Every structure is written in structure tokens, then in C-alpha cells.
Amino acid sequence: MAYEGGTSPAGLRRAPNIRDVAAAAGVSHQTVSRVINGHANLRETTRQRVLDAMEELQFRPNRAARALVTKESRIIGALVASGAEYGPTATLQAVQTAANAAGYVVDPAHIDKADHRSIEAALDRLMSHAVEGLVLLAPQSRTLEVIEKLSIRIPFVTVHSLHSEDHRMSVDQLAGARLATRHLLELGHRRVVHVPGPEEWVETEARRQGYLEEMAEWGLEPAIVPAGEWTADSGYRVGLELRQERRFSAVVCGNDHIALGLVHAYADVGLRVPEDLSVVGFDDVPEAAHFLPPLTTIRQDFPELGRRCVAVLLAELRGEAPVAMGDVAPRLIQRASAVAPAVVPWAAAPPV
Incomplete structure (x- = not known):
């Protein structure tokens, strides 16, 4: 099957889109959308022609484009402070694992500066990808203050925040x-x-x-x-x-x-x-x-934190009962770097 105009799939200088598939299959782009989204009211011969065109062009449906039809992108956005240390990085990984298990992917957007313009630009990018929910992993006070002033109209959760009590999730x-x-x-x-x-x-x-x-x-x-x-x-x-x-x-x-x-x-x-x-x-x-x-040291249970963040978002997206926002409890891990002092300075008694 030749691409319209005699151009072969290998000759395309960009990734194929839904209109390329429609032209190759000899159908409308609306018909291609119906095939992508599993509509039953299609002739089997038409469906197969579209699938053959998709295979020849090596077309992979874009999640954001699919969301225009289904209203579901299955994408969770993550706003992450650039240069973040172990905690935010481990939390992001935990969120990705929990999201993948629920059939979602995580789209991270990194912010270099804690100013209104940088944060708004990062959020705009995520919104353009049709994210269904947001996890805010930028635990600097200035960043959170900017986020507080923005109007976020989709489900979101802030991690390690002293603000937004209705949306906060944290290890204590x-x-x-x-x-x-x-x-x-x-x-x-x-x-x-x-x-x-x-x-x-x-x-x-x-x-x-x-x-x-x-x-x-x-x-x-x-x-x-x-x-x-x-x-x-x-x-x-x-x-x-x-x-x-x-x-x-x-x-x-x-x-x-x-x-x-x-x-x-x-x-x-x-x-x-x-x-x-x-x-x-x-x-x-x-x-x-x-x-x-x-x-x-003190262990933070990042896998549990990630699971709870995703559970909060999914419950809101599905219209289910809200998930409790209580903090995840930390644990003391005793190893060899702390022992009793050589001379016990009993200058003060322990609390009664």
C-alpha cells in the first residue's frame, strides 16, 4: 500500500500522524479515530484497511490526541524541581511505579526557577499533553507559594508541603x-x-x-x-x-x-x-x-507515598470516596553510627 502522492513511509521526514493514516487507507481521519478508540460501528474491511495503514506507516496513536476523543489520556503530570535530591527523585519513581500499575504513565516537567513564569510554563506544557491529574514534587517554599496562587482545575496532590492541606501527602x-x-x-x-x-x-x-x-x-x-x-x-x-x-x-x-x-x-x-x-x-x-x-538513619517509605499519591488522584478521577490524606510514618533504622557516649552526661533526665 503506497502513501498518497507516491511517498513511501520511509520517505516521511516526520512522524506519521492520523491524517497520514487516513490518506493511506483512503478514509476520513474521523474513521481512523474510531478505529483507534475501538468503535464497534465499523465495517471489518474498513477497520482492517486502517490497521494495515497504521502498520505500514508505523503509526502509534498519541495519547494526547486520543484524549480529544475519549476524554481520557491515562497520563499523570509531575511537576519536579530541577536539581532535586534523593527524596523527590525517589518519590517520582514511586509515583511512576504506582501509576504504571494502574494503567497510567507519568509525564514529568522540570522547573529550573521558583518563579511564576517558569512554573506556569511547566504547567501549561503538562496541560497541553492532556494530563488527567498532577503530582507536585517541588517542595521549596517559594515554589509552593506560586502554586497556591494558580488555579489548578484538575485533581492534584502536593508532596512534602506545608500548604494546601486538602491536597497534601507526605512522609511525616x-x-x-x-x-x-x-x-x-x-x-x-x-x-x-x-x-x-x-x-x-x-x-x-x-x-x-x-x-x-x-x-x-x-x-x-x-x-x-x-x-x-x-x-x-x-x-x-x-x-x-x-x-x-x-x-x-x-x-x-x-x-x-x-x-x-x-x-x-x-x-x-x-x-x-x-x-x-x-x-x-x-x-x-x-x-x-x-x-x-x-x-x-530515618527511612522514608517512598513506595507507600507514591501509591497514596496515585490513589488520591484516581479516586477523584473516578468519582470515588476521597482517600485519607494522612502522613506516611517514618521508621528509625539502627545501624552502627550511633552508640551511647563514652561518658554519660546525665545533665538532664529523660521526660516522664
């Missing part, structure tokens, strides 16, 4: 930081410092607050170093300062990469973790079990 960051701090205090540490991630991130503020609340419950004075980055380099720089002061016996790190850099800084001058300093991280990255020493 505050509870995780309290778990990490409490573990060190129960081991006997009283001089515990917190090394946070970067400002403007929702997780940074929630983890800082959890540390402060647990220290206050034990009647202890908190100590927080200036905000850094989510990187091992940032942890290394803080470690250089902490190892000189030697005022603290334990540290709660903003994430596992910060903990990695901090341990490195101590090792460079012959100080040992956990003998000279106990360290607890946050996230439980896949490599955390292989740090030296293996890292005690």
Missing part, C-alpha cells in the same frame, strides 16, 4: 526528626546538634522543628548550625567546624549525604564515628547501609 518529616533526636537522647547523649539542609525547603523546616520539639521535651538546650545544602560537601564543611569545637557528642543530620560528608571530616583527623561522635541521618538512601560506619 517532623516525626522523623523527633525519632532521630530521641534515639540519641535515649542512648544518653545530651549535647546534640542539628545540621540542617538548605533554607526554603519544606523538609528543612519540618526536620528542624522536630529536633527542637524533642530537645524541648527533654529540657535540653538546642544547637543548630546555619543551613547548608543537601550534599556531602556541605556536611564536610560543617564537620570541619564541629570537630574543632568538640562540644557535641552527637549530631542529627538533615539527610544522609550531609552525614556522609560530616563523617569524612572527622575521619580526616583521626576522630571516630561513633566512638567520638554519634551520627544519625535522614532518608535511608540505598548506600547508607554501606557507609563507614553503616549509617543509623
